[in-house]
Structures are given as C-alpha cells and as structure tokens.
Amino acid sequence: MSGELLEEKLRGLPLLQYVFISTDELVFSENVRYICRTECPMYGRTWACPPAVGTVEQCREKCMRFTDGLLFSTVTEVSDIADIEETLSTRAPHEEITRKVRDMAAELYGEVLTLSTEACAVCESCAYTEGKPCRHPERMFPCVESHGIIVTELAEKHGMDFFNGGNIVTWFSLILFSEKR
Numbered sequence: 188m189s190g191e192l193l194e195e196k197l198r199g200l201p202l203l204q205y206v207f208i209s210t211d212e213l214v215f216s217e218n219v220r221y222i223c224r225t226e227c228p229m230y231g232r233t234w235a236c237p238p239a240v241g242t243v244e245q246c247r248e249k250c251m252r253f254t255d256g257l258l259f260s261t262v263t264e265v266s267d268i269a270d271i272e273e274t275l276s277t278r279a280p281h282e283e284i285t286r287k288v289r290d291m292a293a294e295l296y297g298e299v300l301t302l303s304t305e306a307c308a309v310c311e312s313c314a315y316t317e318g319k320p321c322r323h324p325e326r327m328f329p330c331v332e333s334h335g336i337i338v339t340e341l342a343e344k345h346g347m348d349f350f351n352g353g354n355i356v357t358w359f360s361l362i363l364f365s366e367k368r
C-alpha cells in the first residue's frame with residue numbers, strides 16, 4: 188500500500204484524519220482560479236497564491252511529477268468560529284504540523300510538494316508585494332486551491348469530514364511525493 192512507511196511516522200501526530208491518494212485523482216480547475224482572481228483578497232499579494240504560483244496548467248505539471256499524496260486534517264476548538272481572528276490563529280499550529288509531516292515525507296521519499304491552507308502568513312508583509320523573492324521558501328506552503336484543486340471535493344471523495352461541529356476549525360494539507368518502487 189502507498190505510504191506505509193509514512194503512516195508509521197504519523198502515529199505520534201495530532202491529525203484528525205488522513206488518507207493516501209494517487210495524484211491521478213487530482214482535478215485541476217480553472218474555475219477555482221477564477222474565484223481566486225475575482226473573490227479572494229489575497230490574489231496577487233503573496234508568493235503562496237496566484238498568479239505567483241503559476242498558471243493552473245503549470246501547477247498541474249508540478250503536481251503530476253509526483254505519483255502519490257497524503258491528504259490530512261487537523262482540528263482546533265475555538266470559542267466562536269465567527270471570530271475570524273481567533274479562527275485564523277489556529278492556522279499556525281496546523282502549519283507547524285504540516286512542516287513536521289513534510290519533513291517526515293521528505294526523509295522517506297526525497298522531493299515532496301506541500302500544499303496547505305489559505306495564503307502564507309509567515310511574514311507580516313509578503314515580499315511578493317515588494318517585488319522581492321520569498322524570504323522563507325522552505326516554510327511557505329501554497330494553499331491547495333491556489334493550484335486549482337478543490338480540497339473539499341477530494342476530502343469528501345475519501346469520506347473525510349469537512350465540518351466537525353459548531354466551533355471546530357478544520358484545516359487540510361496535501362503533501363505530494365513519489366514512493367520509491
């Protein structure tokens with residue numbers, strides 16, 4: 188089974204759910220990019236979002252260099268999910284876990300591609316807006332949707348829970364790798 192070695196290492200991490208996928212299952216949608224362009228305030232403001240991540244076709248090519256993937260979720264309870272500041276504050280611990288999983292996957296499989304949630308929030312102000320290179324490329328994870336992938340569809344296809352209750356914030360990350368065969 189794909190990901191057996193990685194699965195061993197995941198045991199100590201506070202993941203809610205995870206599933207191994209084949210990159211053949213990934214659907215890359217121009218419609219998602221349209222939503223980024225017309226509805227997201229982060230469009231054109233960070234290296235982690237379009238257009239900096241490249242066209243949907245370039246993102247597809249980047250993803251399809253890998254054969255396998257791990258989609259996982261974490262959850263955090265907040266006092267009021269409508270409080271955007273409190274809700275977004277739960278991202279940092281999810282990103283920390285994502286970094287740990289990325290490192291585990293990289294140790295086992297070499298090159299990996301890590302996609303995570305929302306726009307990058309590592310720096311107070313993104314270097315992209317100053318026309319400068321990313322300051323922390325090793326810590327910067329483009330969001331899954333930035334690559335035209337609808338994470339909710341992928342999660343639902345695999346029976347993963349997207350809504351986990353009133354004040355529970357659920358975050359997803361997708362790590363792509365190629366298992367040595």
Ligand code: SF4
Pocket residue numbers: 233234235307308309310311312313314315320321322323324326327
């Ligand atoms: S690490 Fe900093 S410079 Fe790089 S994408 Fe994130 S916010 Fe921008």
